[in-house]
Amino acid sequence: MKTTVEIADPLFSEAKALASKEGLTFRELVEEGLLLVVQARSKAASKPFRLRDGSFRKGEGLQRGVKWTDLAALAYEDEGGTLRP
Secondary structure (H helix, E strand, C coil), X not given: CCCCCCCCHHHHHHHHHHHHHCCCCHHHHHXXXXXXXXXXXXXXXXXXXXXXXXXXXXXXXXXXXXCHHHHHHHHCECCCCCECC
16 A cells, blocks of 8 residues: 655654665565554553552551451541441
8 A cells, every 4th residue: 555654854864774774675664663563552552451569568557457447447436446426
């Protein structure tokens, strides 16, 4: 397929010189570069996002002996230890 693409003059000159140095046509160099970019972005897009484990002390809480599951109850206690309404 033929298409027209505008490329900055310095980039075009550098790419043309590189293609010549490597014994390639400009078209071959451009196709190779586009293929690399498309493959890299397709691979990155298909890789599922995984959130790193940012838990503190592997889920043991901020203070030894206090579990994350107990924090809600502790938050609703008053200073005497009874639950607030």
